[in-house]
Amino acid sequence: MTEEKFVLDTLAGCIEYKSLLDVVVNAFFVRDGRYCLISERNLYIVICYLATFQLEELGLQHFSRIVKSLIYIIPSFLRFFFNALYLNTWIKDEWSQIYDSLYxxxxxxxxxxxxxxxxxxxxxxxxxxLNNHTTTVKTSTVTQPKEFNLTVPKPRAIPIPLLIPVLEKRPPVPPSTYKPPQEKKQLEEIKTKNRRKAEVSVLCSCSTLSFLLNCFFCNIDNIPIKLNAAAILREGALYQRKMEQELKRIEDLLRGAGDPSEFLEWQKQMRGKDLEEQLAEIECRRLQGKLSHEEAVLAHQNVIQENKMKADLMREKKAELMHLYAEKRLQEQKEMRELVEQVMEGHKNAKQAKIKLQKYKQQIVQEVCEESRELLRQALEEEEEKLKKRYELIQQIRAIESLPSVRHKFVDLTETGGHGLICEMSIVELRERLALLREAQKAEEEEKRDQIIHEKQAKEQLLLDKLDQISLFRAELGRAAALKSV
Structure with missing residues (x-):
């Protein structure tokens, strides 16, 4: 039961203080544990927790018993963790960022x-x-092996060696293969020159820079990290911004800036006044909302009364319309009776009207026949005229086809097509313009290529300058950390 409780307490402690333990274990894998297995990370976390929080309760004897069970992997971690320089410098600084430094x-x-x-x-x-560890073999009776009585094989005949073919002589390796490129040498020279300039400028303002760095960056870990372009620019901007802020603060102090407590007190009072005004405004809005609700209720009641009045008016109008509709129906029935009487009278005169209609139809048929004959005659005349023109056109086409045709057509490249367009040009002019367009395009591409190369060189130079500046900052950080540890 005690062992189970110890295991549960250790697991709970590792989870609770995970942020502290990760600082040490991650740094161990970066510095001294590069060749350790990542699967052993949990073991290092447990040992770190026991050494930090349970060493007083366990005692050195029980702790050493646990460590000796992991003799092949733990000594390197304990040597790293119990380094007095590490404990007094970056481990304490990193833990102080999570918990109180005094605690x-x-x-x-x-x-x-x-x-x-x-x-x-x-x-x-x-x-x-670990160095003197040897495996002991028990001195017990061991079966002595005996050789098998095998027939000795006859020696094999030595084969005739084959002729080794003579290979052709290969061309020598060009000397440019083992020479570094010229661009790398130029970059190294530029880097060295920039470093010298930076060192001269740093020596000129060493005291101010050391003061600023000790004020701001004494708690930063100086772990060598491979930076890309974005990280270099971001870190350089961070250092530059903090330098400017500290210089501005020092300038304000030199100009006579006093204790900001009065300003903070005034700011606190003004915030209290703003809070009171906001509360008063909220109360005013609440009262306005209540009044708006009451007005909405009254408006709703007025709308109900108006709707009732409109409904009464609609009922009166509906009754009046029904009365008018009834009168209209009576008038329509009366008109229908009169129409029926008129139809009855019309049946009496139907025979006379039928005779008149028949005569009228005969007259119309006669007129239509005469008109159709005239139209047919005109259509025949028009068709004969069309056939005559078509025949004449066919004769002209046959006469043209009978003439000898010119097979070779000479083309003048300097002449235009003669289509009457504004932008019309000859083939020669078109070729010249295309050649000029290609030359302009080629010149534009060369200009863009040169611009890209210049921009790339400027960016590389900027990154080199930033790296030099960052290295100087980190060197000062290391000196500040060393002074602090001492």
């Missing part, structure tokens, strides 16, 4: 430093044991 120093860093000599002795014992 970190009293409860974690100082106990680790007290245990550091004894742990160093434990590391030495583990190292000696």
């Amino acid at each position: 970190v120093k009293e409860n974690w860093i100082d106990p680790l430093l007290r245990w550091q000599p004894k742990v160093q002795q434990l590391i030495g014992q583990l190292t000696d044991k």
Whole structure:
């Protein structure tokens, strides 16, 4: 039950203090544990937790028993973790960013430093044991093997060696293969020149720069990291911005800027007034909303009354329209009776009207026949005229086809097509314009290529300058950290 509780407490502690333990384990994999297996990371986290939080309770004997069970992987980590320089510098700084610095120093860093000599002795014992570790073989009765009585084989005949073909002589490797490119040499010269300029400028303003760096960047870890272009520009901008802020603060102090407590007190009072005004405005809006709600209720009641009045008017209008509709129906029935009487009278005169209609139809048929004859005659005349013109046209085409045709047509490239267009040009002019257009396009491409090369060189020069500046900042950070640790 005690072992189960110990395991559960250790798991809970590793989860609770994961951010602290990750700082040490990640740094170990970056610096001394590059060749360690990533699958062993949880073991390092557990050992780091036990050494930091449980070493007082466990005691060195139980702790060494746990460590000796992992003798092949743990000594390098303990040597890294119990390094006094690391504990006093970057480990304390990184932990102080997560917890209070005084609490970190009293409860974690100082106990680790007290245990550091004894742990160093434990590391030495583990190292000696690992170096002198040999496998012991039990001295027991071992079966002695005997050789088999095998027939000795006859020696094989030596084969006749084959002729080695003579290879053709290969051309020598060109000397340019082992020579570095000229561009790299130029970049190195430019980098060296920029570094010298930067060192001269740094020596001129060493005191101010050291003060600013100690004020701002003394807690930054100086781990060598491979930076890309974006990271270089971003880090250079960060350093430049912080430098400008600190210079501005120093200039303000030199100009006589006083204690900002009065300004903060005034700012607090003004914020209180703004808060009171906001509360009053919120209360006013609440009252206005309540009044708007009451007005909406009254408006709703007025709308209901107006709707009732409109409904009464609609009922009256509907009754009046129904009365008018009834009168109209009576008038229509009366008109229908009169129409029926008129139709009855019309049937009496139907025979006379039928005779008149028949005579009228005969007259129309006669007129239509005469008109159709005239139209047919005109159509025949028009068709004969068309046939006559077509025959004459066919005769002309046959006469033209009978003439000898000119097979070779001479083309003048300097003449235009004669289509009457504004932008019309000859083939020679078109070729000249195309040649000029190609030359202009080629010149534009060359200009763009030169511009791209210049921009690339300028960008590389900017990155080199930023790298030199960053290296100077980091060097000052290292000096500040070393001074702080001392």
